[in-house]
Amino acid sequence: MATNVKVVGTDLKQVTIKVNPGTYLTDVLEQACEKLKVPSSKYLLKHKQKQLDLSNTWRTSGLVPGAKLELVVRSNTPTAINVALQFPPPESNLFPPSGRVTEKLPSDFTLWKLLRQFESGKSGQGKNLNITGRGVAQTSNGTAAGSGQLYYETPVLTIENRTLSTFADFQKTLSQLGYNSGSVLIRLSFRRTDVTLVDAMAEMSRHFKAEEEDRKAEESNVGSTTNNETISSLDAIPPNDAPSIPSVDNPETETPPSVHENNTGPSTAQEPTTDADAMDVDVPSADHRPVTIFSAPTSGTPVAALRTDSDDAFAPRIEHAQAHQRLLKTAGENKRLLSDQELEAKAAAEAARVSAVKSIRIKVRFPDNFSAEWPFGPDDTGAALYAEVRKIMANDTAPFKLALPPGKVVIKDDSSPASKLIGGYRLSSNTLVNFMWDERVPIEVRGQPFLKGSAAGQAQQVVVPEEPPDVVGEAGPSSYVPTPAPKPSSGGDSSGFKKPKWLKGLGGKK
Numbered sequence: 001m002a003t004n005v006k007v008v009g010t011d012l013k014q015v016t017i018k019v020n021p022g023t024y025l026t027d028v029l030e031q032a033c034e035k036l037k038v039p040s041s042k043y044l045l046k047h048k049q050k051q052l053d054l055s056n057t058w059r060t061s062g063l064v065p066g067a068k069l070e071l072v073v074r075s076n077t078p079t080a081i082n083v084a085l086q087f088p089p090p091e092s093n094l095f096p097p098s099g100r101v102t103e104k105l106p107s108d109f110t111l112w113k114l115l116r117q118f119e120s121g122k123s124g125q126g127k128n129l130n131i132t133g134r135g136v137a138q139t140s141n142g143t144a145a146g147s148g149q150l151y152y153e154t155p156v157l158t159i160e161n162r163t164l165s166t167f168a169d170f171q172k173t174l175s176q177l178g179y180n181s182g183s184v185l186i187r188l189s190f191r192r193t194d195v196t197l198v199d200a201m202a203e204m205s206r207h208f209k210a211e212e213e214d215r216k217a218e219e220s221n222v223g224s225t226t227n228n229e230t231i232s233s234l235d236a237i238p239p240n241d242a243p244s245i246p247s248v249d250n251p252e253t254e255t256p257p258s259v260h261e262n263n264t265g266p267s268t269a270q271e272p273t274t275d276a277d278a279m280d281v282d283v284p285s286a287d288h289r290p291v292t293i294f295s296a297p298t299s300g301t302p303v304a305a306l307r308t309d310s311d312d313a314f315a316p317r318i319e320h321a322q323a324h325q326r327l328l329k330t331a332g333e334n335k336r337l338l339s340d341q342e343l344e345a346k347a348a349a350e351a352a353r354v355s356a357v358k359s360i361r362i363k364v365r366f367p368d369n370f371s372a373e374w375p376f377g378p379d380d381t382g383a384a385l386y387a388e389v390r391k392i393m394a395n396d397t398a399p400f401k402l403a404l405p406p407g408k409v410v411i412k413d414d415s416s417p418a419s420k421l422i423g424g425y426r427l428s429s430n431t432l433v434n435f436m437w438d439e440r441v442p443i444e445v446r447g448q449p450f451l452k453g454s455a456a457g458q459a460q461q462v463v464v465p466e467e468p469p470d471v472v473g474e475a476g477p478s479s480y481v482p483t484p485a486p487k488p489s490s491g492g493d494s495s496g497f498k499k500p501k502w503l504k505g506l507g508g509k510k
Contacts, residue, residue, distance in 0.1 A: 002311050003065035005058075007032035007045070010071055021059040022305070024162070025052055026178040032071060041176060046070045054178025055160070074175070078106035081174055082183035085118050088190065089368075089447050091129060097443055100185075107180050112170040114186075115155060131155055132204070134190060135197040151192055152200035156298065158187040163299045165191065167203060191298050289374055289388065293451070295459035296369035303464050350426075357422050361430045364389055364402065367437065368450045370459060378422045383415040389435070392455040398445055399438035407434060 005017050005028065015035040017028050025045060033040035045052045047069050052061065063069075084102045086092070092099025101118055109117070112132070119131040135150035156165040159177065164170065174184070193200070297303075338346070355378075362385060363373040374388050382402075390396040402411045404425070411425065411433065418424045437446055449456070 005063070005066065006068045007036075008068060008070050009036045009038070010073065019058045021057065022161075023058045024178065025054040025056055025058070025061060026176065028058075028069070029054060029071075032069075036071070038071075041173070042074050043071050044074050044180075046072050054180070055184070056178070057161075078108040078175070079181055080104045081107050081179055081181065083114065083174070084183065084185045085114075086185060086187045087129075088188060089449055092447050093444070094129075099447060105174070107175040108173050110171055110173050111157060111164060112167075114174070115170070131188070133197075133201070136192055150197040152195045152197045153190045153192050154200075156189045156191050158189070158299075159184065161301055161305070163301055189298075291388065291392070292373045293392070293455055293459045294363075294371045294373070294462045295456075297462070354423060354426055354428055357428045360422060360427055362421070362427070362433055363430070364433045364435055366435045366450050367446065370451055370456070372455075376421050378420070380421050381415045381417075381424070382411040382419040382421065383413055385411060385421065385433075386413040392451055394449055394452050395445055398441050400441070401436050401438065402433045403436055404431070404433060407436070 002018060002020050005019055007015050007017055007028070009015070009032075013036060015032050017031050017035075019028060029043065029045055030040045032045075033043060045054065047063060047067060051072075052069070081104065082102060083105050084100050086098075086100040087095060089099075095101055103117070105114060105117065115131050119129050132155065134153040134155075136153050137150055154165055156163060157169075158164075162177075164172075174180075195203075357378070359375055359377055361373055361375050363371050364385075365371045372389070372392060374385075376384065385402060389400075389402070401413075403409065404411065409425070411421075412419050421427050451459075
């Protein structure tokens with residue numbers, strides 16, 4: 001439920017800010033500073049002389065509705081924060097076993113400068129990576145298409161439930177995001193944009209002029225290293241040379257140029273992968289079973305959490321109270337146990353319902369948030385489902401298991417009648433199944449790309465249908481039926497009280 005909070009400025013002026021349970025305290029600070037016309041980078045929030053952690057949401061802050069917050073001046077001395085950057089595959093393989101790099105950075109570091117710090121190899125690992133200057137060629141179904149024009153691949157940072165991917169977001173400091181002490185985990189991923197690499201580099205120079213000057217100075221000092229030459233060459237790559245880049249053939253397995261430099265023979269190592277993917281194109285449909293592959297979401301925040309619903313949608317109405325009363329009345333009634341005949345009739349009805357199901361669709365969710373969906377019939381068993389999953393796995397020899405949510409019922413890799421998906425496991429509608437690695441699978445195998453290149457190239461985005469807006473006050477006719485007043489009986493008064501015979505004679509004539 002939405003509520004209000006008051007913020008008192010240094011000049012004792014008060015402003016009212018509307019907050020929701022998911023509103024971050026940094027947003028409260030920015031809105032208050034905007035109304036008070038002061039810069040938000042120079043102030044903090046306190047409540048009852050206690051400094052608030054601006055990285056918390058209103059739900060987790062412990063504040064009560066209508067709380068009064070104080071605006072205090074921030075110290076000019078930045079504090080040290082332990083920052084951990086989680087890399088995606090295949091870059092995560094360079095930093096075993098967790099695939100992340102940790103470093104202490106000041107709180108006044110911008111996100112862009114933070115990325116440049118980890119990119120330059122100053123984090124203690126000594127490995128230069130390409131994070132802010134990645135380019136990928138235009139492809140179609142996993143093969144090169146177009147004139148070879150490189151498009152910018154922007155880094156996407158996920159901090160708790162927030163996703164930051166624009167240049168305006170990268171200009172924010174850790175302090176502005178609410179991190180002034182302690183530690184923070186940042187998850188890194190990449191998303192292809194429709195902006196060419198040349199245009200993206202020009203826009204970077206406008207947004208991050210100071211950082212780009214430091215970058216050019218570093219590249220001039222260590223221009224003899226191979227990795228820095230690869231990063232600086234992205235600014236002026238001719239279109240005719242674009243197909244010669246090993247990472248253009250498959251965007252799903254695209255790795256930074258510096259990673260290819262560390263390997264021996266990058267161009268020769270890419271050719272066998274391309275041949276293997278070409279051989280695997282017809283594997284998913286070998287038994288004529290269609291498969292639909294969905295790509296992983298680009299944002300760490302669920303789509304349902306991004307919806308903005310009005311406060312009236314959560315206000316209780318008379319229909320809710322009536323339904324609650326009916327539920328309490330039903331729960332308080334005594335119920336007898338079913339007889340043997342009723343139990344047999346119930347079991348026969350359930351068997352008839354399951355036998356009437358002719359086809360269902362099962363979606364399997366993989367560890368990297370990719371998913372695949374197949375249709376299955378009454379004769380298909382758990383072994384058929386396992387076989388379809390292995391056809392699109394990059395490492396089809398690794399053991400795994402498929403479990404129904406919440407994970408207690410595991411589908412067995414068996415072709416017996418008891419393992420039939422519809423008759424054995426009673427699946428009568430479209431079902432979601434979770435993929436879980438076996439405990440014997442090493443961490444290195446789990447960190448590799450899950451799908452084959454041919455299967456990943458066929459992935460499509462999940463389209464979420466838009467729900468019609470709810471109209472408050474039009475919930476339909478009320479099911480409440482008022483109880484009629486009792487009618488007075490003959491010989492009685494209007495209240496319904498019936499006079500006895502001995503009382504009727506008392507008021508008669510004398």
